[in-house]
């Protein structure tokens with residue numbers, strides 16, 4: 134049974150995972166280690182690339198050792214070494230990809246370069262072990278993408294965001310509201326006691342044909358609401374916070390849900406899959422579950438540990454590539470803007 138060691142370091146999480154599996158069978162995650170840098174970047178209100186790469190190089194080696202020891206595996210037993218090669222921060226990608234290449238060269242085993250987006254895209258199917266035809270919504274901090282997926286490696290883009298990604302909108306609105314980074318979980322928490330209909334925020338492009346998104350108008354609408362209510366300071370009143378968060382969150386969910394259902398109908402898919410950090414949002418998950426039930430669509434979501442950045446999703450993509458003997462040269466470059474290969 135092939136054994137893959139995977140490294141993810143595209144942004145502010147250093148992650149190492151070990152996965153083992155057979156074609157068509159559920160993949161076994163033997164270890165999935167993450168050294169989160171969230172606390173480090175929180176004081177700056179976002180990710181500082183220089184700090185991120187320095188910390189990747191600090192944490193990576195101990196994390197590889199930790200993963201091997203948790204899994205009870207020796208380096209010599211690993212069949213392939215996978216790493217994220219893009220998209221992401223150049224200096225962060227370089228650390229993980231170079232480490233995986235070095236390990237592969239030392240162990241005389243193949244290296245596999247994985248697109249971070251493909252990792253997210255495949256993450257809802259780790260437990261299933263295969264990827265059925267489906268309509269995929271990737272909602273993360275950097276991307277909002279609707280794809281028609283015929284199978285692994287066979288992707289057609291139907292839509293994406295024209296400005297901010299959904300997670301980016303959560304993070305920016307949270308910052309305006311004085312909430313810490315990352316904003317998604319903070320907004321979800323505050324929204325729990327709020328009224329989602331309290332503020333009538335715009336649902337951009339919801340009624341337009343096509344499957345593109347736009348979230349910058351929504352972000353601006355929240356900003357104007359804040360300055361209207363508090364012209365002097367622009368500071369949010371504590372009492373307003375739950376309603377503002379719930380109304381903003383609902384506006385994002387409405388657009389994501391409406392476009393995803395329309396895209397699934399358009400592509401003639403009976404299965405919908407959700408991945409990326411924003412798909413952790415329980416209100417979003419609940420509303421997708423309900424709508425899919427009504428529309429007779431099967432819904433696959435990534436398990437919570439596989440939604441935000443992690444190396445297990447990179448390992449699963451690496452495992453599928455290992456089954457096909459599709460490896461990457463050791464001189465394959467990292468690419469901060471790496472697009473998903475469409476076919």
Ligand code: KG4
Nearest residue numbers: 273274275300315317318410411414441442
């Ligand atoms: O997938 P991810 O870890 O990183 C990227 O590849 O971008 O996603 C991180 C994003 C952040 O914008 C964060 O605010 C958002 O996911 N997020 C959430 C929640 N948890 C994380 N957004 C909404 N609700 C959440 N519960």
Ligand code: ZN
Nearest residue numbers: 253273441442
């Ligand atoms: Zn990600």
